[in-house]
Amino acid sequence: MDTNMLLKSIPKIDDLLRRPELASLSPTVAVDLARQTAKEVREGLLSGELQTVPSEADFCRTILMRAEDRPRLREVLNATGVPLHTNLGRACLSESAAQAAWDAARRYSNLEYDLDTGGRGSRHSRVEALLRTLTGAESALVVNNNAAAVLLALSAIGNGGEVVISRGELVEIGGSFRIPEIVAQCGCRLREVGATNKTHLRDYRDAIQPETRALLKVHTSNYRIVGFSGSVSLSDLVELAHERGLPVIEDLGSGCLLPLPGGEPTVEESVKYGADIVTFSGDKLLGGPQAGILVGRVQWLEPLKRHPLTRALRVDKLTLAALEATLEAYRDPRRAADEIPALRMLTVPPDTLRRRAEALAELLAGLPAEIVETEEPAGGGSLPDTALPGFAVAIAPAACSAAELARSLRAAERPIIVHVQRERCLLHLRTLWDEDFAYLARTIRGVLL
Incomplete structure (x- = not known):
């Protein structure tokens, strides 16, 4: 069988996700690992290292082994704007x-x-x-x-x-x-x-x-x-x-x-x-x-x-x-x-957040992104009646829903947690570090383009 035929016989992601073997995995993890496995098989076929395509059952076994090897506690990028986000570990x-x-x-x-x-x-x-x-x-x-x-x-x-x-x-x-x-x-x-x-x-x-x-x-x-x-x-x-x-x-x-x-x-x-x-x-x-x-x-x-x-x-x-x-x-x-990161995030001036939003938006030039004003909670059961004024970069994807974009960003190598609001994914600057801007832009471009 020639290479083109082999490439066409790689199992489709949707077919793999319907397999009962993968029912125990979260959809986000299953999709991420299925894509990773399919990519490696494709590269192996093109390089000549692989001469056959693994069966769907073999694909599932590889995905499950990789799921076992994934670290359970992982670094994530907090783009929610909530400095003391309980689900993300509270104070850094x-x-x-x-x-x-x-x-x-x-x-x-x-x-x-x-x-x-x-x-x-x-x-x-x-x-x-x-x-x-x-x-x-x-x-x-x-x-x-x-x-x-x-x-x-x-x-x-x-x-x-x-x-x-x-x-x-x-x-x-x-x-x-x-x-x-x-x-x-x-x-x-x-x-x-x-x-x-x-x-x-x-x-x-x-x-x-x-x-x-x-x-x-x-x-x-x-x-x-x-x-x-x-x-x-x-x-x-x-x-x-x-x-x-x-x-x-x-x-x-x-x-x-x-x-x-x-x-x-x-x-x-x-x-x-x-x-x-x-x-x-x-x-x-x-x-x-x-x-x-x-x-x-x-x-x-x-x-x-x-x-x-x-x-x-x-x-x-x-x-x-x-x-x-x-x-x-x-x-x-x-x-x-x-x-102290928590204090810095809670007290950063809005003008500083706007300048940082402009820098991130520049890296996302060409994508459907705009700078928006926000009000953000402190999180962690703290300052319940205080809305912190800030800025975010809002992305309104055309080829997929905001929820789908958010799901893809969570499945990234370094998961990105965003705030979904009115069919837009918001990247709040309050809880992001400048050194992560390049990774954010590269990852978002990889998903949308």
Whole structure:
């Protein structure tokens, strides 16, 4: 059989996708690997290395083997404009934080070794010192995420008693985890006060009983109640709690160390207003690795450090190294804003984004692309009522739908995740790096031309 006949006998992609052997693969992965396999067979036939065409069954076996070999956790280009995109890993680490994690991973370190005494040391000492300096708190502790931080605080303080919380703060966080469920796991009884939209100080006062162990304030970092609404300030709640000899635990959720758009409260403010324990995330507005951070008064933090759960919830050396490097940058706010990707993305001026959009659009010249103004969320359950003004390059493909273009870009060697809106694929500049522009343009041209 001559080469042309062999080329025509290569199985069609659509026929392969109908094979039951490939039913377990996602359509995007199956199409990508089927095209790759067909391309290699075609090249082999043209070069003379192949004399026959594999059967459809052989094609499927090759595709499935390649699917097994594909890395499950892969780098993607985030063109959605959402800096703290939960599905894409939230905050990107700064170069110094990534380097610190790399250094800790490949060599031994003084993780729990005191170089001065030659004895055992604390893995939290350096990070705790930085957190005390940056927040003004007396003590600090790090666990593996903010839900764990809340779990630990309530387990150590509230077990066997009641914890008072406003009904307007019974939040649900990602993955359908809810504050009432977390409280129940801590062995506490939840006493809800006030109404969904309004809670008064007297509601807390009337709820305090001999079995009350703490007042819990949860910052609604992933939603807002507007209109006829009201809540009790942290300072008023602290005053009441301390009159009754009780601690105030404040769950800030996202948490931030520097002022950001939207007026999000900072951790330093919560400490200043007297919260006894403040919990927040490391991988959201802080811009570091996934972690749950607790800061506050020594009398309440020290029992937490000795609690059995602390061992189960502790973080490893990679997280501590990355967190320490991230916090170190915050010693100089200008350095933090420049070095930490999440802060840089959240605060970049719109004019800068427009200039970058023009540079990307120039690389896409000849394609149906235009620059459009956008409003982008912070993501990660943060800054819920803040729309960040920005710019994107919008592509309106003629030969396929926007959804099909988005699917093809997800199947690229370095997957590109775009925002599909009104039959256009938007490339938001806020979450892209300039060094990726050439790859973006080359990949999009390869799909459309």
